[in-house]
Amino acid sequence: MQKGILLVNLGSPESPDPKDVKKYLGEFLMDERVIDVPLWARNLLVKGIILNTRPKASAAAYKKIWWKEGSPLIVLSERLQNKIQKQVEEPVALAMRYGSMTIKKGLQELVDKGVDEVLLFPLYPQFAMATTETITVLAEEIRQQYFPNLKIESVPAFYNKPDYIEVLSNAIKNHLEGKNCDHLLFSYHGVPERHIRKSDITKSHCKIDGSCCVTPSKAHEFCYRHQCYEVTRLVVEKLGLKEGSYSTSFQSRLGFDPWLLPYTDRTIERLGKEGIKNMAIVTPAFVSDCLETLEEIAMEGQEIFHEMGGKDFTTVPCLNDDDEFVNLLSKWISEWTKTPIEIN
Ligand SMILES: C=CC1=C(C)c2cc3[nH]c(cc4nc(cc5[nH]c(cc1n2)c(C)c5CCC(=O)O)C(CCC(=O)O)=C4C)c(C)c3C=C
């Protein structure tokens, strides 16, 4: 058996041009695991409303964060792939759930290299229907249709692995060293509350209240909200943060449905109003910096904080191609391939 690895991230538009942004948003938001309403309603909402209003504003936001080499999310994912490939003997390919770097092309690239057993690695620490699930479901559909002899094994959410928490905590500690920080905000991408209920395998656990996510349950294997709160809890424990010096919030809501609370923008506002002068934000739902971290948090979030009288505002970069993170992913891959690796 020849083994290979397929890393999968979300994707990004081809360019920050409104035409390309519209095309990308069309594919992304028509995914039934992202906007999870019946097809007729999704068509109405996405094609009838969102794609006629959002692409211009989104394109302007993408323009602010776009790099010479391309979309930060894609460039950073490629750097991660290249660094892992330097440590791992087996071929490591990269694909995006949306856009031109498709999962089909990624699998084809591995098959062309003689691979018949793939480790599918969604680059998300927490499980969500809109991320991990849509990747694994699509990969399986593609396998059945085009590569029926290929074996695919998926890496589950790694939010509570002690070595991941250690790498994340070290990155936060290193970034904050020598900086003023009175409050650390853990901001996770939000999801509609309905997604949490839909992913509840017990069908009765998730109440989305103050207690369900801290009450042990089988449901937590697929509960995005629980997994986000667990990352905060475990990092807080590791860094020895005091009660009151940190919070958890959810960003990037879209539409009128209730999304997970509290919202990040309102939380930043509250912290400023309460007299916090120096704050930091970490965004552990994202492995790679992207529009949501570089624009929504580092630019818009900072502006809100300053308007509320805040002073120092710092954003902890995502793990991106951090050496400790590369070593960790390479180690997990080598545990699967059973080929020892040499850590650079
Ligand atoms: C980290 C995990 C993510 C979850 C969960 C998620 C859910 C989700 N997102 C939208 C709508 C949008 N998201 C957008 C950008 C975006 N989302 C994620 C990650 C998650 N999304 C990333 C990494 C990015 C950035 C991509 C980049 O190119 O840099 C956007 C596009 C930007 C905008 O117009 O604001 C939308 C729209 C929904 C509806 C959703 C539902 C569960």
Ligand SMILES: [Fe+2]
């Ligand atoms: Fe999103």
Ligand SMILES: [Fe+2]
């Ligand atoms: Fe819960």
